[in-house]
Amino acid sequence: MDELPSPILWGKQTTLSLKYFDIGEHKFSSDFIYALVEIKRACAAVNYELNVLSVSQMQAIVKACDEVLAGSFNEQFPLRVWQTGSGTQTNMNVNEVLATIANQLSQSGDTDNAHCNVELLHPNDHINRSQSSNDVFPTAMHIVVSQWTERKLLPAINVLQRQLRLKQREFTREYSVARTHLMDAIPIDAGALLSAFDSQLELSEVAITDSLQYVYRLAIGGTAVGSGANAPKAFGKMVTHKLAERLQLPFKQDENLYAAVSGEDAMIRYSGALKQLASALLKIANDFRLLGSGPRCGLNEWKLPANEPGSSIMPGKVNPTQCEALSMVCFQVFGNDLTTSLAGANGQLQLNACRPVIIHNVMESISLLTDAILSFAHNAVMGLELNSEQVQHNMQKNLSVITLLTEQLGYDMAAKIVQKAQHDNTSLALSAESLGVCSVTEFELLITTKLKEQKLSDNTN
Numbered sequence: 001m002d003e004l005p006s007p008i009l010w011g012k013q014t015t016l017s018l019k020y021f022d023i024g025e026h027k028f029s030s031d032f033i034y035a036l037v038e039i040k041r042a043c044a045a046v047n048y049e050l051n052v053l054s055v056s057q058m059q060a061i062v063k064a065c066d067e068v069l070a071g072s073f074n075e076q077f078p079l080r081v082w083q084t085g086s087g088t089q090t091n092m093n094v095n096e097v098l099a100t101i102a103n104q105l106s107q108s109g110d111t112d113n114a115h116c117n118v119e120l121l122h123p124n125d126h127i128n129r130s131q132s133s134n135d136v137f138p139t140a141m142h143i144v145v146s147q148w149t150e151r152k153l154l155p156a157i158n159v160l161q162r163q164l165r166l167k168q169r170e171f172t173r174e175y176s177v178a179r180t181h182l183m184d185a186i187p188i189d190a191g192a193l194l195s196a197f198d199s200q201l202e203l204s205e206v207a208i209t210d211s212l213q214y215v216y217r218l219a220i221g222g223t224a225v226g227s228g229a230n231a232p233k234a235f236g237k238m239v240t241h242k243l244a245e246r247l248q249l250p251f252k253q254d255e256n257l258y259a260a261v262s263g264e265d266a267m268i269r270y271s272g273a274l275k276q277l278a279s280a281l282l283k284i285a286n287d288f289r290l291l292g293s294g295p296r297c298g299l300n301e302w303k304l305p306a307n308e309p310g311s312s313i314m315p316g317k318v319n320p321t322q323c324e325a326l327s328m329v330c331f332q333v334f335g336n337d338l339t340t341s342l343a344g345a346n347g348q349l350q351l352n353a354c355r356p357v358i359i360h361n362v363m364e365s366i367s368l369l370t371d372a373i374l375s376f377a378h379n380a381v382m383g384l385e386l387n388s389e390q391v392q393h394n395m396q397k398n399l400s401v402i403t404l405l406t407e408q409l410g411y412d413m414a415a416k417i418v419q420k421a422q423h424d425n426t427s428l429a430l431s432a433e434s435l436g437v438c439s440v441t442e443f444e445l446l447i448t449t450k451l452k453e454q455k456l457s458d459n460t461n
Contacts, residue, residue, distance in 0.1 A: 085353025222257030305383030
């Protein structure tokens with residue numbers, strides 16, 4: 001067990017959790033704890049407005065929440081992710097710590113209208129009033145995912161898109177060899193590949209933002225099973241409104257609180273959107289790796305930045321390290337999505353009892369993707385260069401360029417020219433001339449004209 005802080009502000013339930021759930025080293029992010037605290041803060045205010053708490057009780061709780069949100073008590077939240085599936089232990093850890101801080105503030109007179117000998121605030125009776133772990137914990141999950149998406153993930157995606165667009169404009173001056181099935185294909189604008197990446201990222205961003213509309217729906221007010229038992233009728237909507245106003249996010253109470261408490265469909269859909277993003281990123285990483293392979297015996301059309309020595313034994317070697325790091329993050333996201341899907345599908349009756357592992361995996365995916373995307377943008381894309389000499393060399397050897405002339409030559413004749421060029425290890429122009437189709441000069445003029453027409457069409461589109 002980790003060394004405990006002094007003084008300890010938590011109570012019995014936190015102590016029992018430390019004893020009985022000393023499993024692994026994963027703990028909840030401070031941002032997740034802060035999401036729980038924001039809920040407690042809003043609930044205290046609403047409980048006061050509904051005459052459930054006194055003004056002094058509300059003020060003490062709000063002040064305690066503000067103290068925690070300022071980052072002064074992070075060490076007071078030591079519980080592991082691997083605990084009860086409803087997150088009750090972490091909810092009670094927050095309740096206990098807030099109760100202790102609020103009582104200390106009240107007894108010291110450090111709150112408005114506070115005075116000595118006030119009634120001690122109880123973790124359950126006051127901090128958790130009108131709430132249940134079953135609606136508080138999923139609400140916190142949705143809050144922190146919304147915050148991290150808006151603050152971290154979406155801005156990171158936009159950074160990568162900007163870098164890709166800059167490189168697209170830089171590379172679009174040349175044509176390179178496209179490849180299908182890893183085999184030579186018709187010429188392609190060297191910047192077109194980068195535009196495809198940009199489009200894939202845009203679709204992933206759309207999937208993420210679309211899934212957020214369901215993440216914005218909160219379970220608060222459902223209490224234990226979705227019926228709202230032990231909470232005032234308007235409680236959930238009022239709390240949701242305060243959270244939306246304070247956190248500047250479009251939260252609203254879920255239309256069906258039974259579903260919100262018993263299921264995790266919004267998190268499953270959101271995790272699936274992260275998987276789509278990881279799939280696009282893995283495609284990008286693989287293409288960077290292939291086009292940068294070499295420098296003498298690979299494709300060698302892109303020059304990847306040499307950020308660090310690539311080998312401990314081979315001097316001067318440059319490896320696609322950013323591609324490898326990004327790929328491993330994508331694999332982790334795939335695994336996290338599988339865990340989230342299985343956990344989301346394994347709720348029983350009126351409660352999903354796998355919530356801690358769901359939010360742990362989703363938050364890890366957001367964090368890893370954010371960091372990996374920014375690293376790739378700054379350390380791979382920004383310093384990327386086009387190896388024009390190699391690109392032109394490959395273009396001269398590309399037999400599939402004959403595809404541009406099939407309308408004039410016919411498929412069969414074009415195939416004969418390719419087959420002869422391949423057999424004789426010569427150029428398409430010489431092959432066409434030897435077959436009596438046209439002279440070398442005429443053939444090269446036809447190809448040049450077609451490439452100019454294609455460039456014009458690309459620019460128009």
